Amino acid sequence: MEKVDIKEIFRHAPAYLGQPVQVNGWVRTIRTSKAFGFIELNDGTFFANLQVVFGEELANFAQVAKISLSSPITVEGQLVESPGAKQPFELKAEKIEIISFCSPEYPLQKKRHTFEYLRTIAHLRPRTNTFAAVFRVRSVIAYAIHKFFQERGFVYVHTPIITGSDAEGAGEMFRVTTLDLNQLPRDESGRVDFRADFFGKETNLTVSGQLEVESYCLAFNKVYTFGPTFRAENSNTARHAAEFWMIEPEIAFADLADNMKLAEEMLKFIINYVMENAPEEMAFFNQFVDKDLFARLENVVKSDFGHLTYSEAIEILRKSGNKFEYPIEWGRDLQTEHERYLTEQVFKKPLFVTDYPAAIKAFYMRLNDDRQTVAAMDLLVPGIGEIIGGSQREERLDVLEQRMAELGLKQEDYGWYLDLRRYGGTKHAGYGLGFERVIMYLTGMSNIRDVISFPRTVKSAEF
Amino acid sequence: MEKVDIKEIFRHAPAYLGQPVQVNGWVRTIRTSKAFGFIELNDGTFFANLQVVFGEELANFAQVAKISLSSPITVEGQLVESPGAKQPFELKAEKIEIISFCSPEYPLQKKRHTFEYLRTIAHLRPRTNTFAAVFRVRSVIAYAIHKFFQERGFVYVHTPIITGSDAEGAGEMFRVTTLDLNQLPRDESGRVDFRADFFGKETNLTVSGQLEVESYCLAFNKVYTFGPTFRAENSNTARHAAEFWMIEPEIAFADLADNMKLAEEMLKFIINYVMENAPEEMAFFNQFVDKDLFARLENVVKSDFGHLTYSEAIEILRKSGNKFEYPIEWGRDLQTEHERYLTEQVFKKPLFVTDYPAAIKAFYMRLNDDRQTVAAMDLLVPGIGEIIGGSQREERLDVLEQRMAELGLKQEDYGWYLDLRRYGGTKHAGYGLGFERVIMYLTGMSNIRDVISFPRTVKSAEF
Numbered sequence: 001m002e003k004v005d006i007k008e009i010f011r012h013a014p015a016y017l018g019q020p021v022q023v024n025g026w027v028r029t030i031r032t033s034k035a036f037g038f039i040e041l042n043d044g045t046f047f048a049n050l051q052v053v054f055g056e057e058l059a060n061f062a063q064v065a066k067i068s069l070s071s072p073i074t075v076e077g078q079l080v081e082s083p084g085a086k087q088p089f090e091l092k093a094e095k096i097e098i099i100s101f102c103s104p105e106y107p108l109q110k111k112r113h114t115f116e117y118l119r120t121i122a123h124l125r126p127r128t129n130t131f132a133a134v135f136r137v138r139s140v141i142a143y144a145i146h147k148f149f150q151e152r153g154f155v156y157v158h159t160p161i162i163t164g165s166d167a168e169g170a171g172e173m174f175r176v177t178t179l180d181l182n183q184l185p186r187d188e189s190g191r192v193d194f195r196a197d198f199f200g201k202e203t204n205l206t207v208s209g210q211l212e213v214e215s216y217c218l219a220f221n222k223v224y225t226f227g228p229t230f231r232a233e234n235s236n237t238a239r240h241a242a243e244f245w246m247i248e249p250e251i252a253f254a255d256l257a258d259n260m261k262l263a264e265e266m267l268k269f270i271i272n273y274v275m276e277n278a279p280e281e282m283a284f285f286n287q288f289v290d291k292d293l294f295a296r297l298e299n300v301v302k303s304d305f306g307h308l309t310y311s312e313a314i315e316i317l318r319k320s321g322n323k324f325e326y327p328i329e330w331g332r333d334l335q336t337e338h339e340r341y342l343t344e345q346v347f348k349k350p351l352f353v354t355d356y357p358a359a360i361k362a363f364y365m366r367l368n369d370d371r372q373t374v375a376a377m378d379l380l381v382p383g384i385g386e387i388i389g390g391s392q393r394e395e396r397l398d399v400l401e402q403r404m405a406e407l408g409l410k411q412e413d414y415g416w417y418l419d420l421r422r423y424g425g426t427k428h429a430g431y432g433l434g435f436e437r438v439i440m441y442l443t444g445m446s447n448i449r450d451v452i453s454f455p456r457t458v459k460s461a462e463f
Numbered sequence: 464m465e466k467v468d469i470k471e472i473f474r475h476a477p478a479y480l481g482q483p484v485q486v487n488g489w490v491r492t493i494r495t496s497k498a499f500g501f502i503e504l505n506d507g508t509f510f511a512n513l514q515v516v517f518g519e520e521l522a523n524f525a526q527v528a529k530i531s532l533s534s535p536i537t538v539e540g541q542l543v544e545s546p547g548a549k550q551p552f553e554l555k556a557e558k559i560e561i562i563s564f565c566s567p568e569y570p571l572q573k574k575r576h577t578f579e580y581l582r583t584i585a586h587l588r589p590r591t592n593t594f595a596a597v598f599r600v601r602s603v604i605a606y607a608i609h610k611f612f613q614e615r616g617f618v619y620v621h622t623p624i625i626t627g628s629d630a631e632g633a634g635e636m637f638r639v640t641t642l643d644l645n646q647l648p649r650d651e652s653g654r655v656d657f658r659a660d661f662f663g664k665e666t667n668l669t670v671s672g673q674l675e676v677e678s679y680c681l682a683f684n685k686v687y688t689f690g691p692t693f694r695a696e697n698s699n700t701a702r703h704a705a706e707f708w709m710i711e712p713e714i715a716f717a718d719l720a721d722n723m724k725l726a727e728e729m730l731k732f733i734i735n736y737v738m739e740n741a742p743e744e745m746a747f748f749n750q751f752v753d754k755d756l757f758a759r760l761e762n763v764v765k766s767d768f769g770h771l772t773y774s775e776a777i778e779i780l781r782k783s784g785n786k787f788e789y790p791i792e793w794g795r796d797l798q799t800e801h802e803r804y805l806t807e808q809v810f811k812k813p814l815f816v817t818d819y820p821a822a823i824k825a826f827y828m829r830l831n832d833d834r835q836t837v838a839a840m841d842l843l844v845p846g847i848g849e850i851i852g853g854s855q856r857e858e859r860l861d862v863l864e865q866r867m868a869e870l871g872l873k874q875e876d877y878g879w880y881l882d883l884r885r886y887g888g889t890k891h892a893g894y895g896l897g898f899e900r901v902i903m904y905l906t907g908m909s910n911i912r913d914v915i916s917f918p919r920t921v922k923s924a925e926f
Contacts, residue, residue, distance in 0.1 A: 044715065177637065463628070
């Protein structure tokens, strides 16, 4: 008898009607009467359950009728039409094998649970509708991203997770060590001697693969990273995790305009791909998590994204007459309230803000001719604010060196990075996309802890 | 004028013949005479170079004729036929813009370099033929793996990198901490107080996502991980790195036979995909790195993989009359020399060895009815030995608990893992595939440092 995924049945039901099939899955609900019963069976391959009908002709009818929720079973039977029911077909069981009885202590009984509670049973929550939808969509988005870049000839680069450079954002990095902390080796001055550490020096977890991937960009032209990044930020918010995944494309012979074009195409591609490939899950989010979801995503896909310089943005905000918590002043960074006002109230669609003051942006961003601003871009989207940040990179060795000197960055720490300007340097650009932020945007989920399988946050690294 | 990737020209040359095009790239070689010259131009999108012909009608002919290797240029011209040349077309330049002059100190001049030397300039080595091929193939293999699993309905799971459990392989893990090592907080007994650490306890870098992904397998049925894993092993060999990527699929309602079927299909899929999607790079490896490569890979794709139990393997090895360095004895693990003998001399094709002694395998592998062996499998391939290791997992709570007790593993450290047996437990199986090992196998590269962008090994975490 053919063993079939429930997804396969839903997608190609007519082909299976009247056919004998074998299905394996977990009991999601069961209703019984004296002589027959209905099981909603989920096998994990599909969002919806398959209805199984069984009757007292089963040898183990009494046992099946008492089966506990989440018990795994094997059903053999025939797929038959089921007119008038939620689904136009159901599986008429000829044989049900109970693989195991789920313990009655199973914490996911039918009643509703809060997301907070479900975080404490992160190993079981993907069995609920919400988290089944979240984590399948997470997977589909990940693949959409790879597909987008690979089909356009981008090379996927695994930049290192453990980094020997603590030059960037050192204060917020996690140290990596094999030293025995209870018996640390000391140097002459009594300080910890990292020469005895695994790598022979201090190492940390990466905060970004951008600098490293630039070296691959200047070899392969079009590259991207997709890997975990880490921030030891002591911020306990719904949007921060210590461990998250990031995508960082980088393109050569490209300027800020090319960069924005790529980001716009990518975001639209991802949304279209997920709507097509996880329609049941997306409908669930739209119905139960965020009623504006489809309208918002459709607006993204159908809009030509807006463009605005930072200076223009400051002018618009200043003249808006709107009361903001944070002051509007040229030279200060935009806050989420400003970003959301621009994209939601003024433009009513996604919006690139470009050419930020050099003083509030990173050293590697390309200085504009005004010497005040850099060729940076942030993509703002309704409902969230910034979702992508990027820039054209400074390819001029002398300008880059001067900027590093101004910021007190030591050239010897960046020798190889400066080499990229000495040896075949050309204009290039790239951006970073926080993967969890995209998942939250595409699902309407509002806490980052609910889109990461086993989230790592301040004081929490369970499982 | 249309800006075109060199790959696009190679793949669809006829469409561009006679057309004006713009190409951006780096000068790989240049030959000049008084009145004309040839540039081999590489833009990173394609393995081969495009030949550019230029003549003294160019306004900057003298400058172009003196251009240094690796300088980036923009060429505008017409694609014309080039009968008799290596390629049937070339780009006749009408205009060449020199974007920047590569410094004459550029270390990658035309002469050959050793792989050892190239590791010291890991930021530049992807510009060489060998490493351009390695890292494009690495990217193509990564995508092939995603494609294989996604098209079969597998859910991609990001298991955590930072783990709070040091239960498995603790001795070889990297610690993650934000404590100031020069001012460690101490508890009452004078030992380091990890309650003050970022996560409020001791944390390490993961050595495997398997246990975590099992929880997703029992929700989604078919899942896989693909992420970085870490070993703080002090082994300075050509096959060990401290940071490497691993793929770990896990399937529910599945036994060891299903597991082997999946592994065989996956490996064949990857090889076929890479041969089709990186043919130039693969031809390069076959010609310059490993003359047996194509024959070996073809043998993998065309074979039905062999099957053999560990006990049978011991018998064959014992009776072989072959002299091995390590002794052959039931209960000892197979060494690479034994594995290679079996797959290369006896079977002459890939081979699954199954049912290893329980004592040499991990606690979570399913105990066979003989109570001596477990439902483990290793896939051995000619030329390398073991490339995949996996097992059916122990789904019986009582058997698992007993085995853990025998090994001294504390149940409280594995509470959530045991839950997976209490709540809806069913047979499931999975395996691990070292990503770099696959790259080495598919390229013939013999040192793991040469298939990782910026390798991390004992005493080395450069860039």
